[in-house]
Amino acid sequence: MQLYGDIFSRLSLVPRALLDAFSLTLIIALPLWFFIFSPVFKVRAVGGRRYVAGAFILYFKVLAGLFFVQLLIMLLFPAPIPNLPAAFENLIDGGLTVLFSGPLFWWLLYRLELQYRLEPLADFIDAPTTLYVLLLFMIFLADMLQEIIFPQLHLKLSEIQFQLFDALVTVLLIAPLLFILVVRPLRRLAQSELARSNAIYDQVVDAIVKIDQEGTIASFNLAAQKLFGFRADEMIGKPTTLLLDEGQINLAEILQQLTTESDASAMKFPGLTAVRRDGSVLTFDVSISKIKLDGPDEFLLLLHDISERKAAEEALLATDAIFREIFNQTEDAILFFEPGHGDILDVNVRTERLYGYSKRELQEAGLGLICQGDVQDRLLTLIDEIETAGSAQIDRLDNVRKDGTTIVVSIRGKMMSLQGAQVIYCTVRDISERIHLENEAREIQAKLIHANKMTSLGLLVSGVAHEINNPNNVVLSNAQLLGKIWKDAQIVLDQYYQEHGDFLVGGISFSELENYIPDIFHGMTDGTRRINAIVTDLKRFVRQDTTLLRAEVDINKVVNSAVSMLHHELVKHTSNFQVILAEDLPPVTGSSQQLGQVVINLLMNACQSLPDKNCAVCLETRFDHDSGQVIIDVSDQGCGLPIEDETKIFEPFFTTRMETGGTGLGLSISQTIVKEHGGEIDFSSESGKGTTFVVRLPVKNSDDNR
Numbered sequence: 131m132q133l134y135g136d137i138f139s140r141l142s143l144v145p146r147a148l149l150d151a152f153s154l155t156l157i158i159a160l161p162l163w164f165f166i167f168s169p170v171f172k173v174r175a176v177g178g179r180r181y182v183a184g185a186f187i188l189y190f191k192v193l194a195g196l197f198f199v200q201l202l203i204m205l206l207f208p209a210p211i212p213n214l215p216a217a218f219e220n221l222i223d224g225g226l227t228v229l230f231s232g233p234l235f236w237w238l239l240y241r242l243e244l245q246y247r248l249e250p251l252a253d254f255i256d257a258p259t260t261l262y263v264l265l266l267f268m269i270f271l272a273d274m275l276q277e278i279i280f281p282q283l284h285l286k287l288s289e290i291q292f293q294l295f296d297a298l299v300t301v302l303l304i305a306p307l308l309f310i311l312v313v314r315p316l317r318r319l320a321q322s323e324l325a326r327s328n329a330i331y332d333q334v335v336d337a338i339v340k341i342d343q344e345g346t347i348a349s350f351n352l353a354a355q356k357l358f359g360f361r362a363d364e365m366i367g368k369p370t371t372l373l374l375d376e377g378q379i380n381l382a383e384i385l386q387q388l389t390t391e392s393d394a395s396a397m398k399f400p401g402l403t404a405v406r407r408d409g410s411v412l413t414f415d416v417s418i419s420k421i422k423l424d425g426p427d428e429f430l431l432l433l434h435d436i437s438e439r440k441a442a443e444e445a446l447l448a449t450d451a452i453f454r455e456i457f458n459q460t461e462d463a464i465l466f467f468e469p470g471h472g473d474i475l476d477v478n479v480r481t482e483r484l485y486g487y488s489k490r491e492l493q494e495a496g497l498g499l500i501c502q503g504d505v506q507d508r509l510l511t512l513i514d515e516i517e518t519a520g521s522a523q524i525d526r527l528d529n530v531r532k533d534g535t536t537i538v539v540s541i542r543g544k545m546m547s548l549q550g551a552q553v554i555y556c557t558v559r560d561i562s563e564r565i566h567l568e569n570e571a572r573e574i575q576a577k578l579i580h581a582n583k584m585t586s587l588g589l590l591v592s593g594v595a596h597e598i599n600n601p602n603n604v605v606l607s608n609a610q611l612l613g614k615i616w617k618d619a620q621i622v623l624d625q626y627y628q629e630h631g632d633f634l635v636g637g638i639s640f641s642e643l644e645n646y647i648p649d650i651f652h653g654m655t656d657g658t659r660r661i662n663a664i665v666t667d668l669k670r671f672v673r674q675d676t677t678l679l680r681a682e683v684d685i686n687k688v689v690n691s692a693v694s695m696l697h698h699e700l701v702k703h704t705s706n707f708q709v710i711l712a713e714d715l716p717p718v719t720g721s722s723q724q725l726g727q728v729v730i731n732l733l734m735n736a737c738q739s740l741p742d743k744n745c746a747v748c749l750e751t752r753f754d755h756d757s758g759q760v761i762i763d764v765s766d767q768g769c770g771l772p773i774e775d776e777t778k779i780f781e782p783f784f785t786t787r788m789e790t791g792g793t794g795l796g797l798s799i800s801q802t803i804v805k806e807h808g809g810e811i812d813f814s815s816e817s818g819k820g821t822t823f824v825v826r827l828p829v830k831n832s833d834d835n836r
Contacts (some may be wrong), residue, residue: 147204154227155197161267162192188238195234200227265307272303337414337433340421343389345370345381348428357435359407370431374416378402388420389427396432401440404433413437463539463558465492466548469517472497472510475553484560486532500529509541516543516554526561538562595665602665606658613651620644682717682830683725685751685760691722692729693749696737703737706746715753716829718760720807725827728800728811732764732823735797739768739821758829759809765822771815779813800825 141149203226276299287295337354341347347370350362358365358373365372370381379399388397396419404412417432463481465474474496477489485492485500492499497506505528515522521544529539543556623640627633632641693700693709700707718725729749736747745767752761771779780801804811808828815821 143205147201150204151197151200154200155193158196159193162189192234192238196231199230199234203227203230265312268307269300269304272300272307275303276300337431337435339365339370339373339431339433341370341385341429341431343385343427343429345385354433357406357412357433358404373404373433374402379416384418385429388418388429401436411437413440461559463560465556465558467513467554467556469513469545469552469554472513481558484531484537484558485529499532501527502530505529512541512543513554513556516545516556520545526565529558538565598665599662602658602661606655606662609651609654609658613655616647616651620647680719681721683720683722684715684717685725685762685827686711686715688722688726689729689749689751689762692726692733696730696733699734699737700747703740703743704745704747705743708746708748710748710750712750712752715751715760718807718827719830720827721803724803725807728803728825729762729764731797731800732762732825735823736764736766736768736821739766739770741769745820753829754826757826759826760829762825762827763822764825765820767820770817770819770821771813772817 137149203223276296334351335353337357338349338351339347339354340349347365347368350360350365354360354365355362374381379402384397396417399416399418402414402416404414406412413436414433415436417434419430419432421428421430458479460478460480463484464478465481466476467473468475474493477492481492482488487495487499497509501509508524508527512522512524521542523543524541527539527541529537531537538561539558540561541556541558543554545552546555547553548555623635623644627640632639634640635643689709689711733747733749740747747766748763750763750765752763753759754761780797801811804825804827809826811823811825813821813823
């Protein structure tokens with residue numbers, strides 16, 4: 131107002147008010163910019179563009195408010211006060227501007243503190259250049275104000291007095307500004323930092339101990355008091371060795387190293403022990419660092435109590451050792467899988483023994499080592515099912531060992547938490563032997579059932595033979611009687627034929643019938659005798675032999691009897707059956723029934739091995755003079771024996787024809803019978819060409835020769 135007084139005096143009220151308001155707004159704009167945006171740009175990283183945009187809006191609101199305040203003052207108080215110098219009128223105008231602008235700037239401070247959580251005046255401490263410029267601007271305005279006002283006062287002072295008065299007024303004007311912009315923000319900042327550091331110092335959970343260069347305790351925070359059981363006043367001034375034993379670390383050497391090495395960082399010492407007031411021992415991780423302040427060197431000891439953690443670690447190690455012992459000593463193979471992937475995390479020793487792979491090989495190669503194809507898909511499906519349902523199992527699964535052998539396993543799995551992580555726990559049990567035994571048991575049971583059925587059938591043979599023999603004897607008797615009647619009737623019929631010529635008897639001319647009737651009666655009697663012979667052989671075969679291997683046995687008769695009983699089976703299986711019996715074959719000592727069973731078993735095996743009826747079966751008997759043995763050879767042109775079955779052919783219940791009713795007892799029983807007769811049985815076979823069984827029996831009274 132003072133500088134532009136001549137210009138204002140030539141303007142009317144409204145232009146003068148607009149110019150005054152615009153000039154004031156322009157002057158305030160620069161310091162207001164620093165006042166608002168200096169702190170705002172510090173916190174814009176927190177709020178981003180939203181903070182900066184809000185600051186711009188706030189800035190223009192304040193400038194607009196100041197403009198309208200000054201405009202209203204100029205419009206509402208236009209009349210000058212009589213006999214009052216223009217300078218004082220301008221002071222009154224400035225006072226009114228300050229008075230009415232005060233609420234506006236108060237609102238500005240409130241908004242900055244509320245919106246940005248900061249103290250604008252205190253933040254100028256962190257921006258010394260801005261504060262410096264702002265102070266110079268205020269001093270400039272204060273000095274300019276003095277230069278405007280002093281000439282209007284007409285003070286009658288000497289030059290020295292005027293200079294002193296001028297300096298005093300300058301001090302009075304600048305002092306509030308220094309207090310508001312420098313002293314008050316610094317004090318509040320110092321109080322805030324002190325309160326913050328004290329709060330951190332007292333509330334931190336770790337023990338913090340400050341010591342000097344001599345290792346003397348200078349401060350003892352609240353956490354240290356609680357942990358050690360000593361009050362701060364009891365420990366301040368005491369040596370640090372009361373807390374840390376010199377035998378663990380050389381504190382003087384550490385402090386010297388931190389003092390001399392400017393770039394030395396904090397030194398850490400894990401697992402140190404300290405004694406509490408009550409004598410109990412604590413375990414700490416200790417960090418020692420130098421405090422970088424002016425004055426004598428000080429050091430900060432940060433002690434983190436790990437007693438509970440160490441005890442928990444020791445308990446965990448003990449538990450882990452127990453778990454690992456159980457893990458490796460269990461009879462089942464154990465595998466841990468990662469959920470969602472099926473990757474093998476860990477295996478026990480039993481797993482390595484079961485599959486033949488090391489743990490590292492299984493972890494690196496995965497499930498592909500022990501199973502492939504559909505089997506691997508089944509196992510992966512099991513792992514997925516465990517993850518979703520919590521548990522699952524597979525009762526039977528084929529796996530492959532490192533040596534290529536196949537084993538059968540059962541798998542049980544479930545989800546479990548291991549050291550805070552979810553894993554899939556699977557136990558694998560080798561059930562190969564059990565499956566093998568179960569299969570053998572089923573086979574033996576089936577064979578025993580079949581053997582029992584054959585035994586029962588043997589018990590029924592005697593009754594059945596009796597029932598067959600009765601009507602068969604009637605047929606035989608009637609056939610013989612009819613034969614005699616025919617001889618007597620033939621004389622009468624011949625006479626009638628001579629007198630009357632040929633005639634029909636039963637639809638057949640007598641001349642033809644006369645030639646066939648003898649054959650008919652012979653066939654009837656021969657058939658009934660054959661039936662009687664077969665029944666007799668069956669009865670002899672199933673009857674308990676009472677000779678006890680002491681009878682004289684004609685091997686040829688035994689062979690003929692066996693062939694007679696198996697006539698139907700032989701015709702059924704082959705059209706090329708040959709029997710070669712040696713003449714004058716010496717007898718053997720034994721049981722004709724048992725030896726007949728041997729011949730029947732060998733012939734049945736030969737027939738059942740034939741692929742078709744064109745293949746031949748040959749039974750031959752002969753006498754070996756060199757060894758004094760009667761030999762029975764049964765050879766066939768069948769399929770032969772696989773090499774892997776040759777060593778098991780005489781084992782009880784071993785058979786290659788389980789599906790066709792084989793019991794696996796025939797050859798085993800035959801071998802037993804032959805050995806009981808002092809003989810031996812052997813065979814030779816070629817796959818696809820046939821098999822020959824050779825039975826050697828000593829002749830009667832040949833023991834001395836042997």
